[in-house]
Amino acid sequence: MLCDRCQKRDAKILYTEIINGVKKEQHLCEECATDYTSFQMEKPLMNSDLTLGDLLSTLLETYTGAGQKKAGTDTPALTCENCGMTYDEFIGKGRFGCARCYQSFHNQLSKTFKGIQGSDIHTGKRPKGLTATAQPGQVKRDISEIEMLSIRLQEAIEKEEFEEAARLRDLIKQMRKEEELNNA
Amino acid sequence: MLKWYEQIVPDSDVVISSRVRLARNLETYPFSSKIADEQALALVEEVKGIHASLSEKENKRFYACNISTLSDIDKIAMVERHIVSPLLAEKEQATGLILSEDETISIMINEEDHVRIQAIVGGMNLERAYLEADRIDDIAYEKLHFAYDEKYGYLTSCPTNAGTGLRASCMVFLPALSSARMIQKLIEEVGKYGVTIRGIYGEGTKSLGSIYQISNQKTMGNSESEIIENLKRIVFQVVKQERKRREYMLSVNTDEIEDQVYRSYGVLKYARQISSDDAMTLLSQLKFGKDCGLIKFDREFNVHKLMMGVQPGSLQWTLGKNVGSLTRDQSRAEYIRKELPTIIN
Numbered sequence: 001m002l003c004d005r006c007q008k009r010d011a012k013i014l015y016t017e018i019i020n021g022v023k024k025e026q027h028l029c030e031e032c033a034t035d036y037t038s039f040q041m042e043k044p045l046m047n048s049d050l051t052l053g054d055l056l057s058t059l060l061e062t063y064t065g066a067g068q069k070k071a072g073t074d075t076p077a078l079t080c081e082n083c084g085m086t087y088d089e090f091i092g093k094g095r096f097g098c099a100r101c102y103q104s105f106h107n108q109l110s111k112t113f114k115g116i117q118g119s120d121i122h123t124g125k126r127p128k129g130l131t132a133t134a135q136p137g138q139v140k141r142d143i144s145e146i147e148m149l150s151i152r153l154q155e156a157i158e159k160e161e162f163e164e165a166a167r168l169r170d171l172i173k174q175m176r177k178e179e180e181l182n183n184a
Numbered sequence: 185m186l187k188w189y190e191q192i193v194p195d196s197d198v199v200i201s202s203r204v205r206l207a208r209n210l211e212t213y214p215f216s217s218k219i220a221d222e223q224a225l226a227l228v229e230e231v232k233g234i235h236a237s238l239s240e241k242e243n244k245r246f247y248a249c250n251i252s253t254l255s256d257i258d259k260i261a262m263v264e265r266h267i268v269s270p271l272l273a274e275k276e277q278a279t280g281l282i283l284s285e286d287e288t289i290s291i292m293i294n295e296e297d298h299v300r301i302q303a304i305v306g307g308m309n310l311e312r313a314y315l316e317a318d319r320i321d322d323i324a325y326e327k328l329h330f331a332y333d334e335k336y337g338y339l340t341s342c343p344t345n346a347g348t349g350l351r352a353s354c355m356v357f358l359p360a361l362s363s364a365r366m367i368q369k370l371i372e373e374v375g376k377y378g379v380t381i382r383g384i385y386g387e388g389t390k391s392l393g394s395i396y397q398i399s400n401q402k403t404m405g406n407s408e409s410e411i412i413e414n415l416k417r418i419v420f421q422v423v424k425q426e427r428k429r430r431e432y433m434l435s436v437n438t439d440e441i442e443d444q445v446y447r448s449y450g451v452l453k454y455a456r457q458i459s460s461d462d463a464m465t466l467l468s469q470l471k472f473g474k475d476c477g478l479i480k481f482d483r484e485f486n487v488h489k490l491m492m493g494v495q496p497g498s499l500q501w502t503l504g505k506n507v508g509s510l511t512r513d514q515s516r517a518e519y520i521r522k523e524l525p526t527i528i529n
Contacts, residue, residue: 083214085218096339096341096342097218098213101215102333102346109336112343113336113343113346116343117343117347117405118402119347119406120335121335121405122338122346124406124407124411129325130332155410158410158414
């Protein structure tokens with residue numbers, strides 16, 4: 001007897017599955033059986049009408065979308081005064097020259113970080129005992145409402161709260177649509 | 185004090201070790217792409233200076249040295265034991281190292297970033313590895329002014345490390361998934377969650393003895409605990425899949441696998457000369473058999489310790505001298521014979 005799934009190899013395993021009281025029997029070959037069972041194992045991570053890839057691409061669109069807002073695409077010979085690293089050199093090497101480069105290339109960096117990190121805002125540890133050097137309120141600068149929602153979307157995905165994630169995704173889509181209409 | 189790889193730890197059938205690395209830079213020196221040789225020297229000296237306060241506050245001994253003072257064997261052995269990265273060992277400029285006596289903590293100086301704090305613990309224990317590294321980071325910050333920005337977090341040489349500067353990774357043993365050629369699929373799957381799977385010694389290295397490294401890709405936007413939590417969840421999924429695949433392999437092929445495990449033991453126990461690749465393959469089969477309970481020994485031992493011990497650098501380091509490949513193969517066989525316990529039925 002051939003395997004019910006691939007119809008190529010001999011079926012060696014009788015796989016019985018009972019979902020919501022509905023019994024289903026399949027004759028499977030070894031390859032399909034392991035494939036099939038591991039496939040089942042991942043299933044709970046996904047919500048039926050909503051895949052993770054879908055959510056992540058929404059996230060990415062937001063970030064690149066934000067980058068397209070013409071934040072000064074032409075950057076003639078931008079140079080870090082502290083170490084002499086030019087912006088082109090930084091892009092070419094993919095390495096900063098010194099800590100001050102982050103300030104020198106500040107206008108360009110949000111886009112870069114959103115592209116490679118998915119975010120341009122650090123939310124983790126602060127050095128112990130560091131007194132705030134920036135003006136108050138500067139920590140959360142440059143966050144639009146859409147970006148804020150994206151951060152919450154990311155959190156929701158990580159916590160596997162898919163319903164909340166789907167809600168946020170739709171909200172972001174809607175807001176972006178409105179934004180486009182306003183810009184048009 | 186036992187080293188991390190000499191201890192017996194939970195979940196080590198799949199997760200060999202958990203590692204956390206924090207990238208930090210000092211405000212006062214240019215980053216590695218711009219730092220001059222004499223600045224590098226000064227940097228190494230300045231950072232090395234913290235080892236005394238580490239010893240005092242952590243209640244264990246820390247050693248500090250310049251990498252250039254080490255012999256090639258020392259360097260290779262340290263790379264094999266994941267104490268230093270290949271980059272640090274090969275760099276022309278001055279580089280330094282601070283190492284705790286149990287080899288849990290290592291601090292690389294003037295690697296890609298000025299300071300890289302690393303903590304390794306055995307088994308599945310990313311939280312503990314992070315706590316260790318975090319404490320060291322706090323102690324170091326009392327003496328060293330790390331570059332930090334309210335928006336971008338910890339500033340690093342490469343933008344892929346900025347923010348938390350945190351790279352967390354688990355070293356995993358996946359013999360069943362790799363023999364089923366499922367690693368590529370796994371890489372694609374975990375990639376969706378911002379996680380990568382690479383060979384045993386990190387970027388661009390191949391896997392040895394079915395050992396892989398699973399680590400987070402992104403360092404900004406999420407807090408340290410979120411990064412750890414996310415990675416932990418993925419690693420547990422991989423562990424589950426590996427165990428499932430092992431069960432499957434055993435259910436269809438017990439006799440063949442058992443035979444293979446005992447043959448591997450036989451060769452390892454009685455061979456008179458053995459190459460490191462052969463040793464790795466056989467040890468990997470032995471570990472698999474031991475983890476599955478197919479083979480039992482008269483005492484507990486850590487197969488991974490042997491896997492590190494048979495590497496060329498570590499072996500010569502144990503011998504205390506540089507030897508040619510034939511002598512090396514003979515000493516390797518002797519080393520394994522001595523370390524391998526007797527089987528019981």
